[in-house]
Amino acid sequence: MAEEGHSGGKLPSDIAALSFEEALAELQDLVKRLERGDNKLDDAIKSYERGALLKRHCEAKLREAQLKVDKIVLGPDGAVATEPANLD
Template sequence: MVDLDVPADIAAMSFEEALAELEQIVRRLEGGQVKLDEAILSYERGALLKRHCERKLNEAQQRVDRIVIGADGAVTAEPAKLD
């Protein structure tokens, strides 16, 4: 699924890559030594990375099946419930 709101470089990232960059941005911003303009750009990129990570997690959750054992002992798989 292509997200038109996310730049191509972020869209091509795995969940782990995006999360690592997001964590790096958070550390820089929390350090307080970033100039205002750079902080704003970093914040905007962080928001895009967060959106990408959330989308990746949602996609993964939708792919997970719930294994159910029936009263007769039969094992079946049902789509995960997204609560």
């Protein structure tokens, strides 16, 4: 199941299946390889494109986490409770 992006395009299923931590680690690895500059131009462009998709995926995961955190509420007795986030 792929995620919708800002432009309405879907993420490739391999990226959509990644956890935040996995996507971030791959993005960091891509950035390191691009900074070294040892890629051919076509490979660098493909890496940049994949990095942009990974970044979009990480941002979506962070938004989901923020929505969940925002749903944590204080009950009438001052106890912390949670409400299920409606992420649809």
